[in-house]
Amino acid sequence: xxxxxxxxxxxxxxxxxxxxxxxxxxxxxxxxxxxxxxxxxxxxxxxxxxxxxxxxxxxxxxxxxxxxxxxxxxxxxxxxxxxxxxxxxxxxxxxxxxxxxxxxxxxxxxxxxxxxxxxxxxxxxxxxxxxxxxxxxxxxxxxxxxxxxxxxxxxxxxxxxxxxxxxxxxxxxxxx
Amino acid sequence: xxxxxxxxxxxxxxxxxxxxxxxxxxxxxxxxxxxxxxxxxxxxxxxxxxxxxxxxxxxxxxxxxxxxxxxxxxxxxxxxxxxxxxxxxxxxxxxxxxxxxxxxxxxxxx
Numbered sequence: 001x002x003x004x005x006x007x008x009x010x011x012x013x014x015x016x017x018x019x020x021x022x023x024x025x026x027x028x029x030x031x032x033x034x035x036x037x038x039x040x041x042x043x044x045x046x047x048x049x050x051x052x053x054x055x056x057x058x059x060x061x062x063x064x065x066x067x068x069x070x071x072x073x074x075x076x077x078x079x080x081x082x083x084x085x086x087x088x089x090x091x092x093x094x095x096x097x098x099x100x101x102x103x104x105x106x107x108x109x110x111x112x113x114x115x116x117x118x119x120x121x122x123x124x125x126x127x128x129x130x131x132x133x134x135x136x137x138x139x140x141x142x143x144x145x146x147x148x149x150x151x152x153x154x155x156x157x158x159x160x161x162x163x164x165x166x167x168x169x170x171x172x173x174x175x176x
Numbered sequence: 177x178x179x180x181x182x183x184x185x186x187x188x189x190x191x192x193x194x195x196x197x198x199x200x201x202x203x204x205x206x207x208x209x210x211x212x213x214x215x216x217x218x219x220x221x222x223x224x225x226x227x228x229x230x231x232x233x234x235x236x237x238x239x240x241x242x243x244x245x246x247x248x249x250x251x252x253x254x255x256x257x258x259x260x261x262x263x264x265x266x267x268x269x270x271x272x273x274x275x276x277x278x279x280x281x282x283x284x285x286x
Binding site: 011032034035 | 177178179180183185186189190192218
């Protein structure tokens with residue numbers, strides 16, 4: 001992997017929370033996926049998730065934190081626990097002087113797939129091609145109606161947020 | 177923005193190795209092998225020269241790129257010393273030495 005010169009680098013951390021825990025991705029300079037993964041949290045999910053995100057921030061020192069817009073986006077149905085967790089994570093980022101960007105699910109699909117009705121699976125397949133070394137082996141199988149969401153999808157959700165934030169900053173809400 | 181201190185985790189994940197597997201390749205013995213790799217990745221300690229070179233062999237990436245943040249830090253320190261050396265040797269340095277010092281000074285960011 002060829003690293004860019006320091007002046008060309010912006011490190012973006014994206015976190016995607018789910019009922020199991022969260023997925024995260026760190027992109028540097030737009031083209032290098034420097035860290036990614038998923039954490040399953042047992043017990044107090046919000047406290048565990050917050051501690052996990054804090055550790056990742058400490059490890060990767062990002063310039064920008066990207067989250068899904070779960071409060072104001074049209075059609076969002078996130079549970080109150082995750083909405084509360086987002087507020088805590090945003091407060092943590094502000095404490096560390098990290099800019100926060102929120103992207104609505106529809107905007108994310110629209111930017112990555114050019115279609116706001118696109119599916120998570122289509123997005124994951126696109127990202128697995130873009131970061132084939134890191135993600136191709138982690139692409140979940142296509143989900144059928146009777147299957148639960150694959151935990152690995154949390155990683156792809158986070159990578160998608162990071163890529164979208166890097167590609168186009170125009171329609172984002174800053175520090176919201 | 178400055179580089180991360182090291183990119184060991186990035187390269188390990190790219191190759192889908194576990195910390196235990198990397199520890200095995202490094203030749204680490206003992207029951208808690210993954211801990212050594214974890215400490216290297218989290219910059220809790222600086223690996224030995226042997227380990228650094230073993231990482232280069234495993235990941236196929238030069239040490240200066242694997243430890244980019246540490247390299248940049250060292251480069252700055254050397255450049256600062258080169259500035260002092262430049263003052264000390266003004267007038268008596270050969271052309272080749274002057275070029276080396278000028279090259280090091282060009283890397284000073286502040």
